[in-house]
Amino acid sequence: MGRNKPPPLFFSSRRFAVGSAASAAVLAACGSAPGTTTGGASAPATTGNAIELSHWYHQYGEEGTQQAAIRYAEEYSKIKPNVKVTVEWTPGDYGAKLNAALLTPEGPDVFEFSGPILDLVNAGQVADLTDIYGDARSDFNEIGLQANTVGDRLYGVKMIDDMGLLYYRKSLLEPAGIAPPTTLDELGAAIQALNTGQTKGFFMGNDGGVGVMGDMLLWSSGHEYLKDNKPDFNSDATVAAFKKGQEFLAANSGAILSGAPTDWWDPSAFTQNLTAMQWTGLWAMPGIRDAIGDDFGVMPWPAIGAGEGRPATFWGGWSQYANAKRPNVEAAKEYIKWLWIDNTDIQKDWSLAYGFHVPPRKSAAASAEPLKTGPAAEAVTILNQYGRPLFPNWTGAMGTAWGDAVNNILKNNADPKAELDAAAQKVQAELDKQA
Structure with missing residues (x-):
């Protein structure tokens, strides 16, 4: 660390x-x-x-x-x-x-x-x-x-x-007339515009962003893992968010960096101009400042859509x-x-x-x-x-069910509703054991 x-x-x-x-x-x-x-x-x-x-x-x-x-x-x-x-x-x-x-x-x-x-x-x-x-x-x-x-x-x-933050190079966004994105669609448009031959538009992990996006799509839809001791991650809004996430990854695959020398938690891809924007953590800020001075801004993960959901980060x-x-x-x-x-x-x-x-x-x-x-x-x-935040009553079995669903949806393009509903059944069974 x-x-x-x-x-x-x-x-x-x-x-x-x-x-x-x-x-x-x-x-x-x-x-x-x-x-x-x-x-x-x-x-x-x-x-x-x-x-x-x-x-x-x-x-x-x-x-x-x-x-x-x-x-x-x-x-x-x-x-x-x-x-x-x-x-x-x-x-x-x-x-x-x-x-x-x-x-x-x-x-x-x-x-x-x-x-x-x-x-x-x-x-x-x-x-x-x-x-x-x-x-x-x-x-x-x-x-x-x-x-x-x-x-x-x-x-x-x-x-x-x-916490996590979406870092962006001010010197790249401002001349292109790009404002920090506030929705997932705006993020897609920004990274497409910023994508050049040697510098990709966005980096959020060497798995293509699957690991990071699962949590962010949930929270940016306005929902949680659990609410009133029941699964909240299979709501209609979250299902729609994951469908949008699939579309985002498909439409922007050429602008999203993968195979970087280090993973999302390290800012090297950002500081070495491999990407114009990167999801990483607050802990990376001193290293970023040392490398590029004040040429960066930060923002949360954007809301799923205009008037839909909310910005998000992990705690x-x-x-x-x-x-x-x-x-x-x-x-x-x-x-x-x-x-x-x-x-x-x-x-x-x-x-x-x-x-x-x-x-x-x-x-x-x-x-x-x-x-x-x-x-x-x-x-x-x-x-x-x-x-x-982390939920104190979230267990390993619940995490496995959630993680498998996210992987199948974002990596294998499986049906979001079917996957999230199946995961919710497994999570509810675990919650029932705690009663």
């Missing part, structure tokens, strides 16, 4: 094919820098009823993150001399190690996770953190809170927020949880509150000093200098207005 690395949880049509028991591949998506598991948070000598907390992180690829995590833990131990926080930095398959550890009494006291949490909640594995939010809850976007909400209770606290990121089966749950909750709710300076440092993300507290994002102006400020607005 370095300067041009994928986000903590990068979204595609198959990203929800990951449940609590099978989350290793997604959880490990950021691990890229070499390293070893490290316990490093020292603290002053303690007396009396000393408390030791273990705090687990996956290995971030962003330089300086491990040292920052250890520094935060040391700061807390200075404030709370009877609490020693030990940071464990986990390279490789963090998801598999975490899943195994949570089945034992020796698991972490505090850990980060990025996936559906219903299984963890039902197993009594994560503590209820609703009470530690207090008045600060109103400073978190309610949409962003959904990923950690089961029933009316909050079980996690966001560390960072991530990803990592959250912190307290292990309910460890002996010092209240101490763990107090530590999480200090680190990820009360301490906005640390939240800004973690989000922006080593990579490029949005601090989850609205006040922290608003006061962060790198996010106050230009495309970065626009990105924060896009996230808050159009971001769509």
Whole structure:
């Protein structure tokens, strides 16, 4: 997850094919820098009823993150001399190690996770953190809170927020008289006009955009994966959106780049003039600015049509949880509150000093200098207005059903209604099991 690395949880049509028991591949998506598991948070000598907390992180690829995590833990131990926080930095398959550890009494006291949490909640594995939010809850976007909400209770606290953006080269659009597109048809017209011999009009992945488009077609139609605990992705509007998506891919196949040296999460195709427009993430913005200066703008995925649906982007990121089966749950909750709710300076440092993300507290994002102006400020607005979150009760089986349907529709040109209806039946069967 370095300067041009994928986000903590990068979204595609198959990203929800990951449940609590099978989350290793997604959880490990950021691990890229070499390293070893490290316990490093020292603290002053303690007396009396000393408390030791273990705090687990996956290995971030962003330089300086491990040292920052250890520094935060040391700061807390200075404030709370009877609490020693030990940071464990986990390279490789963090998801598999975490899943195994949570089945034992020796698991972490505090850990980060990025996936559906219903299984963890039902197993009594994560503590209820609703009470530690207090008045600060109103400073978190309610949409962003959904990923950690089961029933009316909050079980996690966001560390960072991530999102996707459609980047465009201003120097190419403006001379051609092309405004940033607001509908899928306008996007098609723009990429056709921008398509030249060596520079394609648009890049959204080496699969031709199938992975990215599934989620975006759903959300830009104005619908969700679930609504009132029932599938919402097979509505008439979503079926129509997928039909339009098929038409979009067929009509613009010659203007859409595929086979780029790197995939959609890396901006190299955009910065190397292989494409005039690209779907990638906020995390890529510093690298884009380094390469092409201010010659870019950003926008959300456009609405499906004029007066239809809404613009969209994904709302990803990592959250912190307290292990309910460890002996010092209240101490763990107090530590999480200090680190990820009360301490906005640390939240800004973690989000922006080593990579490029949005601090989850609205006040922290608003006061962060790198996010106050230009495309970065626009990105924060896009996230808050159009971001769509992870559903905590979405399971691996549901994700497989959805992903198979999207692949068949967009790659194999299957009938959208038949595919989405079949997927909805499978998802409803899984939801019925949760009742």
